[in-house]
Amino acid sequence: MGLLGEIGDMMILTGKTLVSAIRPPYTYGNEFAIQFMFALRLCWLPLVITSLCVNYAVPGIQGGGFLGMLGSLDRLGGFYSLADIREFAPLVCVIIVSGVAGTAITADLGARKIREELDALQVLGVDPIKNLVVPRFLALMLATALFDIFAIATGLAGGVLATWTKHAQIGPFFATFWANGSTTDVWGSLLKCTLFGAITAIVCCYKGMTTSGGAEGVGRAVNQAVVICLLAVGAFNYVFTQTLLATHPDMMILK
Known part of the structure; x- marks a missing residue:
């Protein structure tokens, strides 16, 4: 199947998932809770460590060195209010979620596919999309949005450490951070992360449910x-960020 064919199938899966999530009965509550806690348990520690290190090194040390010159x-x-909230926090979230929880979802569904469990569910009249895809879709959306808050907070801690490393005062750091930060940045970041989680869930579920070729095929699908x-x-991030900046062009100005 070609690239356009896979994109079309993913769009169809997205539509079916949204319809199944809205249409009663809502039988996926228990599976949703299991998948949500599974994502939290696997992702929170690597996310905190990665966000702290990335925000300390890139916008902190490198960006601070440029501003110091x-x-x-x-x-x-002020630079952190743009870099951390708008870009680094969401990107760290999706990298960790897709690399940890997303791969687990693909491997799980792929193993079920090669064991013909998905076909057995359909024979029994159980909808795999409502019972398997929908709870993972909703769980990753909620988990990624929640992780964004932790990523912003730990990223800000990385900025504070970078400020101390540069032997600068913390007061001006927070003053310019709050002067340049806006609720649009925060809500945009949360919305972006939620949609990142949706994209990750759809792609991983699709690749898992279309796995073929045995155990080797599962690894390839992951x-x-x-x-x-x-x-x-x-x-998606390129389009989303450009749309947000076009709507609020003054957000690029450091005050």
């Missing part, structure tokens, strides 16, 4: 799912 190190907090997730999220 211009004599504007006190503007580092690898393909991660790559497709990151490419799809990158393309």
Whole structure:
């Protein structure tokens, strides 16, 4: 199947998932809770560590070094309000979620597919989309949005550590951070992460449910799912961010 065919099938799966999530009966509550706790348990620690390290090194040390050359190190907090909230926190979230929870979902559904469990469910009159895809779809959306809050907070901690490393004052950091931050940034970041979770869930569920070729096919599907997730999220992030900036052009100005 070609690239356009897979994209079309994923769009169809998205539509069926949304309809199944809305249409009663709502029998997926228990599975949703299990998948949500599963994602939290697997992802929270690597997410916190990665967010802290990435935000300390890239916008903190590298960005702080550039601002220091211009004599504007006190503007580092304003830079963080753009870099951390808008870009780094959501991207760290989707990388961790797709690489940890997403791969587990693909492997689980792929193993069920090669054991013909999905076909058996359909024979028994059980809808795999409502009972398997919908709870994972909703769980990853909610988990990724929740992780965004932790990523922003730990990223901000990385900025504070970078400020201390540069022997600068914390007061100007927070002053420029709050001066440049806005509720639009925060809500945009949360919405972006929620949609990132939806994209990750659809791609991983699709690759898992279309697995073929035995155990080797499951491994191949897992690898393909991660790559497709990151490419799809990158393309969506470009469009989303450009739309947000076009709506609020003053958000690019450091105050």
